Amino acid sequence: MTIQSALKALERLLGDRLVTSDAVLAQHGENETYFTNTPPDAVIFPENTEDVSQIVKLCNMHACPIVAYGAGTSLEAQHLAVQGGVVLDFSNMNSVLEVRDEDLTAVVQPGLTREDLNTYLRDTGLFFSVDPGANASMGGMAATRASGTTAVRYGTMSDNVLAFEVVMADGTIIRTGTGARKTASGYDLTHLLIGSEGTLGIITELTVKLHGIPEAVSAATCRFDSVEDAVNTVILTIQSGIPMARIELLDDVMVRGFNTYSKSDLPEKPHLFVEFHGSPTAVAEQAENFGDIAGEFSAEDFAWTTKLEERTALWAMRHKAHYASWSLNPGKKFLATDVCVPISRLAEAVVKAKEDSVRLGLTSTIVGHVGDGNFHCGVGVDTDNPDEIARVEEFTDNLCKLALRLGGTVTGEHGIGVGKIKFMDAEHGAAVPFMRAVKAALDPNNILNPGKVIPTATDKR
Template sequence: MTIQSALKVLERLLGDRLVTSDAVRAQHGENETYFPHTPPDAVVFPENTDDVSQIVKLCNTHACPIVAYGAGTCLEGQHLPVQGGVTLDFSKMNKVLEVHDEDLTVTVQPGLTREELNTHLRDTGLFFSVDPGANASIGGMAATRASGTTAVRYGTMSDNILALEVVTADGTIIRTGTGARKTSSGYDLTHLLIGSEGTLGIITELTVKLHGVPEAMSAATCYFDSIEDAVNTVILTIQSGIPMARIELLDDVMVRGFNAYSKSDLPEKPHLFVEFHGSPASVAEQAESFGDIAAEFSAQAFSWTSKAEERTALWSMRHKAHYASRALSPGKHLMSTDVCVPISRLAEAVVEAKESSQRLGLTSTIVGHVGDGNFHCGIGIDPEDADELARVKEFSDNLCKLALRLGGTVTGEHGIGLGKAKYMEAEHGPAVAYMRAVKAALDPNNILNPGKIFPAVDL
């Protein structure tokens, strides 16, 4: 049994929904960072869960690898078919199936993007809160356990999924979770599958939480003379219990990138972007309390707005951090990496990361959802420049070791994929053997996104 034998059977099943053209295969082998271009042998376009079940069942019979594909925006190569096979493109499964207004939930297909979902919800007074910078697919966000700027207030994908429909490696369709807000029934398969990066099952339907649009929202920017002052403002704000909706750190290099890419004119110093949600009175109180704390650390040039268009412009700029970082290294790829540490160690981690990039002669931006200790570094890289590639890898290695030394994790948001597989043993120790056992039990033929999470791949 081979990949080619699987493709022959799939072509009879799917007709022109199985595509082997060079252009489409090439598109599905691209990625946002520096990993090598890795096209699949074919791309298939399912239209419903039964399609997915039949496709997976045939791939399992023929031992053909299969990799799910949403928007292709992941940053650790999770969607790259490194062992060939079939890419399962969910662009035709992008519907809102049912909005449950009174339960504050919605059921969707995995190919729907977060922006499409919130556009659909616009007239309901509800919104979906998880907002990674990219306009990612909901299924991909679940598979990578995505986060975003609002996680400090509303939680990550892990906190916002109630139920899943999943196709297992042998083609069986299962449901995990319910519409209820809690359960004590059986193993928590929902959260086992969230963050599994398509290695344990293929998500075909999701029920996610919604939130009411706040009555009032207010956003602000301010800057500091040192990154330590900015981070210490964040730490004291969180420790004081102020219910921030967003609190984002930008170092001076990231600000330079925004000025270059978004044509802003921010002072090139460490900044905080913040936002508050609630009633008009509570928002005013939260903003005043934050302002008092920031003043203790000599914050300057506070700029407040409650205008929707100005807040949208601010967070649109923030969500383009990946491209703003690339603007500082024209013509290069970008390695975008993240770590997460206990908030009490955040200042130490950010300062040491910045010193490491400078010591290695690299242009690195720092931006982060620092309200929960998570920050990102973006470094321009020419994969053909062996010396630069070695220095970037050394920086990444230093950053991961730093996060583990400070009691954190090598990724708070991007996931493991290809780029961080070699750190799994260092972070999880003997627990990795239990993870491997789960993978072997649920996918004995290793067809679901093989080559991700566990192998120590050096890329």
């Protein structure tokens, strides 16, 4: 009962659909951040749910690790087969199965990317709101509890999945949730699976919420002398009940990254990028009310627009934050980490993070979904320089400890994966054994993405 015996059994079942070519294995060991390439032993491209069920059943019989793979855009190595075994690449299960426009829902396969879903929806007047930046797969986004710039208005994946079809560790196919918008029926397995990173079951179908494309959109930008002024603007805006669709904080270093990468010429000070959705009257009123609040905190250069081309340029720039941050660290690998704190502690968290990066001699950008208290630090890493690796590790460790000290979480949207597993005990304490009990109950042979989320003795910090 080993990976090798599983591969033999899988080959009997699948023939040359069991892919073991070096190129494909290496491709599935790659990642967008600083983790070492970690190829699996084999890759399979399942065609349908029954396929997944049979493969998982075999893997379970042979105690062979199995890792679900979407678009490979995870930032904490969730998609890497760190204990070897089989990767299930869902790129062939990428269909929109149904759009129910009266219900504002869609039924999709997990390999579909969010951009492909929105392209498909183009003529319906509806859109799928969750937008983590990367063109991630729907299954991967659900599995990592992804969110992004629009979460402050439309919610995270946790708020936008109504139902799943899931293959459990023994190959059983189950359904969680229903087509109704809410339910009080039974344990909420849907939410238990969201953010479980493929360790409790493998998602083979999702029913997600859609939203009406707003009649009008306005976007605004302004800059501040300090991060505190920017955050206080956000707090007062939220308290005032102004419904923001997006509200993004960029620190001076991030602005420098944009100026370098996107050839903009913004003053290198903290900025807010904001967006409002609604009727033409509403978005005009909201932008102006926001401008008044920003003015109370000495904002400069407040400007708003409803023009599509200006808005597109703004958010195109914002979406390149990952690469713009990277561009400040030429020739290095890149680590994008995130934490989330109560918004009342956000200014303190951002200021302390900036001080720490300076102290450690690192170039870190900060960009945040500030309405949620969630922010990202982007740091270059020269993986040939042990001293720099140590300093980057110290930086991210300090950031996580800071977030916990301020009553927050070590990750708002990137997930635990491998990178944050050492903080599971610090964040969840006495709850970890109960998470482990749930894992053992649902995946007794520990075949589903082993090594992720649930710490073992060596992962302690």
